Amino acid sequence: MMNPIRRQRLFLVIFIVVAASLAVGLMTYALRDNINLFYPPSDIAAGEAPPGVRIRAGGMVVDGSVERASDSLFVRFLVTDGEAEVEVHYTGILPDLFATGEAAVVTGELNEQGVFMASEVLAKHDENYTPPEVADAMNAAHERAQQSVDES
Amino acid sequence: MWQWFHRLGSPRWFYQTSGKWLPWLGGITFLLLIIGLVWGLGFAPRDAKQGNSFRIIYIHVPASFLALAGYYVMAIAGAVGLIWKMKLADMVMKSAAPLGAALTFVALVTGAIWGKPTWGTYWVWDARITSMLVLLFLYMGVMALQHSYTSVDAANRASAVLSLVGMVNIPIIYKSVDWWYTLHQPATIKFTEAPTMHPDMFHPLLVMIVGFYCFYALVLILNTRSEILHRERRSSWVKNVVLQNQR
Numbered sequence: 001m002m003n004p005i006r007r008q009r010l011f012l013v014i015f016i017v018v019a020a021s022l023a024v025g026l027m028t029y030a031l032r033d034n035i036n037l038f039y040p041p042s043d044i045a046a047g048e049a050p051p052g053v054r055i056r057a058g059g060m061v062v063d064g065s066v067e068r069a070s071d072s073l074f075v076r077f078l079v080t081d082g083e084a085e086v087e088v089h090y091t092g093i094l095p096d097l098f099a100t101g102e103a104a105v106v107t108g109e110l111n112e113q114g115v116f117m118a119s120e121v122l123a124k125h126d127e128n129y130t131p132p133e134v135a136d137a138m139n140a141a142h143e144r145a146q147q148s149v150d151e152s
Numbered sequence: 153m154w155q156w157f158h159r160l161g162s163p164r165w166f167y168q169t170s171g172k173w174l175p176w177l178g179g180i181t182f183l184l185l186i187i188g189l190v191w192g193l194g195f196a197p198r199d200a201k202q203g204n205s206f207r208i209i210y211i212h213v214p215a216s217f218l219a220l221a222g223y224y225v226m227a228i229a230g231a232v233g234l235i236w237k238m239k240l241a242d243m244v245m246k247s248a249a250p251l252g253a254a255l256t257f258v259a260l261v262t263g264a265i266w267g268k269p270t271w272g273t274y275w276v277w278d279a280r281i282t283s284m285l286v287l288l289f290l291y292m293g294v295m296a297l298q299h300s301y302t303s304v305d306a307a308n309r310a311s312a313v314l315s316l317v318g319m320v321n322i323p324i325i326y327k328s329v330d331w332w333y334t335l336h337q338p339a340t341i342k343f344t345e346a347p348t349m350h351p352d353m354f355h356p357l358l359v360m361i362v363g364f365y366c367f368y369a370l371v372l373i374l375n376t377r378s379e380i381l382h383r384e385r386r387s388s389w390v391k392n393v394v395l396q397n398q399r
Contacts, residue, residue: 006235006236009234009235010235012234013231013234013235013316016313016316016317017316017317017319017320020316020317020318020319020320021320024320024321024324025320028324032331032332035279035331035332036279036332036333037276037277037278037279037332037333037334037335038333040333058333058335094272095270095271095272096269096270096272097201097202097270097271097272098272099201102201105276105335120272120273121272122271122272122273122276122335123270123271123272124271124335124337125201125202125270125271125337126337126338127337127338127339127340127348128340128348128349129199129202129206129209129340129348129349129350129353130199130200130350131197131198131199131200131350131352131353132197132198132199132200133197134200134350135200135201136200
């Protein structure tokens, strides 16, 4: 049996932890939109992102949407979250891991046409790690499966 | 029933017993870290997308794991010190703070170095990275509180309360990548699912994580032992230990 003074102190410790968790939980819940690093394209399409202010957008770079200018560093691409797409314009050097089918986070402003004028493009990589040989084998298998679907 | 618990709380008993563990723990730590580093940096395959830059994971992930786990060690030691007034628990809490701060710092720095070649930036204020920076400040806050009271009891009480309040940050750090949109990717290693990493890359990481746990235990014990000698410096058994070492 615990002595009463210690039990009282134990309750105090539990109270501190619970009260702190509640306070921080309510705070993060109230600030949940501000904690997000970027807006997904569907929020931007729904008009939830303010135009003319510096914001971030993030999503997957759409396959085949990347167009580069031949005489400058200008590049144009679409990012999607599966529901909506946003067109991004950017002039500058893209990070090494920037690729179609991978996620990217862009910083900039929405103009009146709803085009995202980016001043910075960051690549967001996923949590999967694969050796090159395994990745090649997986891609080859994927292509074979794709072909047999196309043929049938 | 509580007798073993009180004996565990005796600094003298802990000092004498932990002295016997140190060579073993030190040897195991050294072996695991050497094997993990050589295996991970030299022999694990490179990543298909990130190339060799992903290898910093062998430092970044174990350091982050222990930065988080170490906070629980500090907070629980603080709670035990508050409730049972156990001297040893207060010393463990004090010793865990600079160790945890160092590991958090390593996690933040390796993360920044990793971020530049992969994301394209050293730093971004996303939920994971910001909450990790808050963790560093919490550790530093406990260290500062320990030095800002003349009374040891007052310092222990204040640091224990700060440790307990700050504990809420740990699940936030852990779940931040799932709750909010972040630049940081979700966890590779989960308790409930298989790791999303090839086994050839995962096994050296596992060795490094176990190695870091041993390293943490080793440094925490060493820190606590020097804290014991300092706080018990007026007792006769400490004088005997010092005299024996001089001989």
